[in-house]
Amino acid sequence: AQSVTQLGSHVSVSEGALVLLRCNYSSSVPPYLFWYVQYPNQGLQLLLKYTTGATLVKGINGFEAEFKKSETSFHLTKPSAHMSDAAEYFCAVSGSGGGADGLTFGKGTHLIIQP
Amino acid sequence: KAGVTQTPRYLIKTRGQQVTLSCSPISGHRSVSWYQQTPGQGLQFLFEYFSETQRNKGNFPGRFSGRQFSNSRSEMNVSTLELGDSALYLCASSLDREAYEQYFGPGTRLTVT
Numbered sequence: 001a002q003s004v005t006q007l008g009s010h011v012s013v014s015e016g017a018l019v020l021l022r023c024n025y026s027s028s029v030p031p032y033l034f035w036y037v038q039y040p041n042q043g044l045q046l047l048l049k050y051t052t053g054a055t056l057v058k059g060i061n062g063f064e065a066e067f068k069k070s071e072t073s074f075h076l077t078k079p080s081a082h083m084s085d086a087a088e089y090f091c092a093v094s095g096s097g098g099g100a101d102g103l104t105f106g107k108g109t110h111l112i113i114q115p
Numbered sequence: 116k117a118g119v120t121q122t123p124r125y126l127i128k129t130r131g132q133q134v135t136l137s138c139s140p141i142s143g144h145r146s147v148s149w150y151q152q153t154p155g156q157g158l159q160f161l162f163e164y165f166s167e168t169q170r171n172k173g174n175f176p177g178r179f180s181g182r183q184f185s186n187s188r189s190e191m192n193v194s195t196l197e198l199g200d201s202a203l204y205l206c207a208s209s210l211d212r213e214a215y216e217q218y219f220g221p222g223t224r225l226t227v228t
Contacts, residue, residue: 032215043119043205043219051215090158094215102148102160102171103217 002027002093006106014114019078021109023065023091026072033074034092034103035065044090050074061085086113117142119208119220127226133194136223140187140208147189148217149181152203161204164189165211193225201227 007022025031032051036044048059055067065076074091088110092103120139128134140147149161160173164183181191187208193200203224207217 034215036219041221043221044207045219046216049215092158102163102173103150103158104160105158107157 002031002095002104004091004093004104004106006089006091006109008109009107010110010112012112012114013081015083016080019063019076019081019085019111021076021089021091021111023074023076023106024072025074025091025093027093027095029095031093032095033065033067034094035059035063035074035076036090036092036105038088038090038108040087047076047089081111081113083113083115086111119206119218121204121206121220121223123223124221125224125226127228128196129228130196130198132196133192134196134225135190135192136204136206136225138189138191138206138208138220140189140206141218144208144210144218145187146209146211147183147187148207148209149189149191150205150207151175152205152222153201158205161191196227198227201225 003026005024034049035047038044047063048057050057050067058064063078088108090108091106094103095101122137146165148163150158152158162172163170167183178194183189203222205222207219209217
């Protein structure tokens, strides 16, 4: 069984400040980890993914995340927040079957950018 | 390349009715997955289809069903609608069954009254 915990249903940062969205996972098999973003009235857009290899992964729009097996974490960061980053962010985990196993999502973190 | 399309975008149904939602994957993608998104339960996996076969199913009652056609287009059906079925239903496609990148459509917003 797999599960994802996202700490903080709402995170507020000032424009230009560091963005840190926390994600911890539980998986009985080597996990494949994802971050998705959802803007109002839209579907989900893949920001980045970790499958194997380098534990620091870079995604779109300046986001990156680091897979830490010992901490079972996959936190999302961005050095400098922009107003356009305001959205809902979801961390997800799947097994080695990729999408066929179905993604298990966290509850989401609403990112608020203060001007 | 066109993205994942879902029709209709919005739907209002009455309790007890049934509904069919449609999803057209990105051209060349053979795997289609469906998810339900609600404020209370969040995003939950419904099922996945590959080459017209359901390969995996989430923890949903049998009222939720789906199918995939030879052109990879997929439909999901919900029978005997309940108020709790009100949700955003998202379809995602990927290149093949083991592909990790899933591309999501905009969703169908179903309201059950």
